[in-house]
Amino acid sequence: MRSDGDSDTMNDRKSGGMSERRQQRMRLEISRAAARLFWEHGVAATSGEQIANAVGISVRTLWRYFRNKESCAEPVLARDVEECVAVLRRWPREVSLEDHLVEWATNRPKNPDQQSYDDAVIKMTVLAEKEPDIRVAWLMTHDRIEREMAEIIADRLHRPSEDIEVRLHAATATAALRVISEDVSAALMAGADLASIGNSIKHMADAVRVATGGAVGDPVDP
Amino acid sequence: MRSDGDSDTMNDRKSGGMSERRQQRMRLEISRAAARLFWEHGVAATSGEQIANAVGISVRTLWRYFRNKESCAEPVLARDVEECVAVLRRWPREVSLEDHLVEWATNRPKNPDQQSYDDAVIKMTVLAEKEPDIRVAWLMTHDRIEREMAEIIADRLHRPSEDIEVRLHAATATAALRVISEDVSAALMAGADLASIGNSIKHMADAVRVATGGAVGDPVDP
DNA sequence: GGATAGATGTCACTTAGTGTCAAATTGGCA
DNA sequence: TGCCAATTTGACACTAAGTGACATCTATCC
CATH class of the missing domain: 1.10.10.60 (Homeodomain-like)
Incomplete structure (x- = not known):
């Protein structure tokens, strides 16, 4: 089962x-x-x-x-990053990370159900800061994401996904996305407006580029 | 008793x-x-x-x-990285990361008890790849390490440890150290010799430098 | 030596999580 | 449509993780 x-x-x-x-x-x-x-x-x-x-x-x-x-919380916790990974999977080689992420953020549906859902995601992410059990779920979720990220990066760099450099990039990129997720969730929870979110897309892309030493983020050869 | x-x-x-x-x-x-x-x-x-x-x-x-x-495994899992963090805590500002880590690796005691201990560490680290419960302990351990790392980096960069850039650097640096730990443990488990370990010290320092965009790893102003 | 405070053991108890099997549900197909 | 086969679900019994409460022990301070 x-x-x-x-x-x-x-x-x-x-x-x-x-x-x-x-x-x-x-x-x-x-x-x-x-x-x-x-x-x-x-x-x-x-x-x-x-x-x-x-x-x-x-x-x-x-x-x-x-x-x-604890793992009951995982699907909700995963949703944002999961979606982000799905977006990354269809990241065209000739497009930069910023452009691709912005395209995603603008095309995202915004119905009420989606919104109450996002609310749950934020709450869980914030809860993960304090409650050890939820923290575990949060970290395990990102552990899974990290593996998917390795495949995406491997594909983008034309290297095997077990390559140590690829795994390093995947780990650091995922860690960066996680920290920004935590930051954004905390800000939203504290009542920040959506304007700051638009900024954080660029922040994410930058952070990933920095975290991977520039190896991930820019357009690459087909 | x-x-x-x-x-x-x-x-x-x-x-x-x-x-x-x-x-x-x-x-x-x-x-x-x-x-x-x-x-x-x-x-x-x-x-x-x-x-x-x-x-x-x-x-x-x-x-x-x-x-x-699961958390019974944490102290053993933490030992290496914990030791590494302790070393980082007394990392002189005017010394590069490589030099400091190499100094640690060479001065480390090597009695038989230490060795059987290292053996346990390696086994747990390898076990963490397959057993979800140990994986959880491994990730939780690094989550704690990440917070300590934030303090070290904050101190080194003269910034608050809640600073988003500091937290990003801490997360990516810790992630890099974790991946290399996993890699080294797997190699040792497969019977690699100690020569490759000397290399991985430099690898670690390099990875941290890359992961933090060069912000962490070099000597800094006092 | 006695008072004090934290550490440990014992026992009862709650609840997370599994094994098993019978009943219900699903989708494919004639 | 209605039957078949695989699969999911529920019910029940059971194991083991983890906690609360209280008595006992042990080390330190006076």
Whole structure:
């Protein structure tokens, strides 16, 4: 039963199973409910039973979707960075990082559901500063991101993803994105306006370029 | 039980209390036992009771020293990087990172106990690649290191440690050190000789310099 | 030696998380 | 449409992680 972290390798299902899509949607729904409870009552004071009840599933099923309580927060925590990585995956070789990220930020949908979602993301990110269990989920999420980042960078630099330089770039770039995420979330939580966000896109791109010694961020040869 | 006749009796404490020193030594002893068990039987197959028995303490006491099973691995995992950070703390402003690290590596004691210890560190670091629970401990350890690193860098650059640039440098530098640690451990595990380690000191310094855009690594003004 | 304070052990207890199996649900196919 | 096969879910029992409370021990200070 697909423990939650691993990538989806097998897709060949004959009949009966649940679609990958639906699994993800389920995980997300659970995660949002868990995030709300974590935020309102704290992690320790939120039981697996409460989360399960909030979603309307049995406790046993909850533990089939998530290997433990903390990791219930991961899908929500991952959303922003995950989206960012998806954007990075289709980053054209001939475009700079700034331009590509700005293009993403401007084309992003902004419906109310999206917004209440972003709210949950920010809350979890801020919570990750204080609550050790959420911190763990936050770090584990970025650990996964780092691996994806290695593939993206490897592809961009025409090197294997196990190359030590590639792994270094991936680690430092991901770390930079994480710190800025934390910073932006804290600022938004404190009531900053959206104007500063536009700036942080450029900040992110710059930070990645600095963190990778200029190896990642600029257009590269096809 | 613990007939601890040796001399850490007169450290700073009012009455009855255990010295900080001794607490740390206890945590370390537990951690080494836990590391051995984790390595031999895996984390899941190692119970808190087994760890407690191996050390000769009650299970209740074990949970007084560590908040959960995974974190029993932290002191061992932290040792190398912790030592590295201690070295960084006394990094003279007028010396380059390479020179300072090399000085450390050459002056390090090499008694048999130290060596069997290093062995445990390597095993845990390698284990952290596969076992999610140890991975968590590894990442949490580096999260703590990152905060210490921020203070060191802040001091070196004459900036507050909450400064976003300082935090970025701390995060990327720590990430770089972590990746190289993983790489070196894997190499040693695969039977590499010590010659390559000497190289990796320079590699570390270079990586930190690159990761921080040159802000950290060179001598700076007093 | 006695008072004091923190460390440890014991025991009872809560709850996170798993194994197992029967019932329900899903999607493919005739 | 309705049956089939794989899979998901729920229910229940169970293991083990982790905590609270309290008595006991041990070291230090007077």
